[in-house]
Amino acid sequence: MSTLPKRIARQLRQDIVSGRLPPGARLPNRGALCQRYDASLVTVQAAVEDLIKEGFVTVGARMRGSFVAARPPHLHHYKLLFPCDPSVRSEFWRVLRDEAAQMGEESDREFSFFYGLDGHRDIESYRDLVEEVRSERVAGLIFASGALEFRGTPVLDQPGIPRVGIAAEYELPGIPRLHVDYASFFAKALDVLVAQGRRRLAVLFGATPTDDKSEVERQCRAAMAARGLEVNPLWQQFVDVRSPQSARRCVRLLLHGPADDRPDGLILADDNSIPAATRGLRETGLRTPHDLTVVALANFPVGIRAAVPVARIGFDVPAMLNTLATWVDQLRNGGKPPKFQSVPAIGEDEYRRRYNQRPEKR
Template sequence: MNPKVMAPKRESIAAKLRRQIVAGSIRPGQQLPTRSELEQRFRVSSLTVQLALDRLAEDGFIRADGRRGTFVADAPPHLHRYALVFPSYPNRASDWSRFWTALSSEALNLQEKSLRRVAIYHGVTGSGNSEDYRRLAEDVRLQRLAGVVFAAPPFFLAGTPVLKDRSLSRVAIMDKPDWDSAAVRLDHDSFLSKAFDRFVRQGRRKVALLTVPGLPALFHRQIGELLAARDLETRPYWMQAVNQATPETACNLVHLLMQGVERPDALLIADDNLVEHATAGLVAAGVRVPDELEVVAHCNFPHPTPSILPVRRLGYDAREVMKACVESIDLQRRSGKAAPTVSIQAVFEDEIVTWDRGAASGAGS
């Protein structure tokens, strides 16, 4: 048979069998009809059937078991393979964060004792220019994903098939549901409250804050309210922001911050991209930590940023974030409904429950 004629038939057969598997008509572990039965059903040659089955096997939907026949895979991709999508690349410091590095690492760790698999896509912006965007779009089209986890609000994919496909479960790490995606949010109120409560317990009153630019006005109003509620005080010039693309500038800034006659006795470093250089600035200024200054530093557990000073680490567990995302997708798929927003609370290092990777071993069925 002419290969040009065979290809559309092969793809058509593969698509029909794939739809049956995805719909649950043929379940994981269940045997497919024999090759001769498929030849008769679709009125094609044995070679065309074999090529269609090869395509499904390559995509992870089926497995051959010698003379016993062909079976649906025990962990087919539409139930067990999750996409983790980033709008940038790890080697681009200007718009890549340590949080995304932690998330990538824990996504891969999630697979160790689990039937779940995570495919990572970088530089996905919806322009269609990146190889990973094209790979993601193809995986969506061929139903090779249980769902998609967006590491950032996916506004950059508005109007693309990745957001328009109504059958695809989606979740994004963002404050509230949007762009047809559920939300897993990092609870910033718990982060600030726990940091400020720590300062109160340590007898501190004068608080400085180091963060990154671009935080909403609501965040800054929230800081003022939380400080006032605890009878803590600050100064406008103790509230500083450093671009994460140039974290080394935090060293001189913090050094300068501690040169005034009136100095803070507590410092919250609210972004882990700044911790290493900010603490170096304290060393340069000759500040004794924690005697003269209590420092609480943001952390994406279990991946702390290097610090040459004794700081109290507070932040979010990337393992819990990733777990919440895949569980949101599983819930959407099982119920066919939107999943509720999940809030991840900030924790100090000694509050983290020992992570049992076996607890995440459930399949996304």
């Protein structure tokens, strides 16, 4: 499209985004637009067709006039940005994506997804994302993690776009964000184990080789110390989330030996490793919960299928997503959501009571 049609489309788009032309409003007829912009009918038609492709404008019945779409993208299209494909790295991200897709089917919010730069900005999906942001075809951006890879780009710098995210307090500066409170997960998990008389506790964390492991380990050890539990460094192990089968071997090693010399409680602090870790536990021949009590992280409504009985404690992903989308709406309407909000862990029974349903098992 040449410069003049782009300029006309941009000005009409701004009229729509600003509310001067609200959803359902009729656009001026082609003749009026030709006069307003001192342009030919062909030029005006090209601009309107561009807005139709973007979802801002629809054509009336029998081609009688053009109207602002009932659900224009700047009010209904939410973009969820992941560092990578969730199926490759994170069960939490996968559940978040699936819940967004379901919310899109059950509400007037529409979600689409971006799966990271992988160190490159010359990829088509990134160019499409930048164009969506520049043309304000998004109600807002929801970051599933930090956004360092977008520094100095329109994704973070374009004014007028609501942005929210899930990140630690020091990440996403200036962007309202939720933080998954793993300290509360460890506190609840330890309370379950202590209530069953377990004192010799092992913890299996998930990480990648480049992750900072110190904070999550510190939170776990602090929760154990607060309950008078001994911290055995050999019983706190990290497994690579990209190689979950390593969890199977690690659990077998942790549980090898006489009863008095091995853990009697196990916390699986990463749901990516649950299937492999519990298969390894089953292979030891130990009985749960008779010989060993297991507490596993869950991202509700999904509880990853385990090979042995486990107690599930985790986070309410639908509630988190709804909070983030609501914050986007508040920002769009001039509101001020919290700058930072911590999300506490809940038990499976609490989740059932909250939604009057049983979490899905996979």
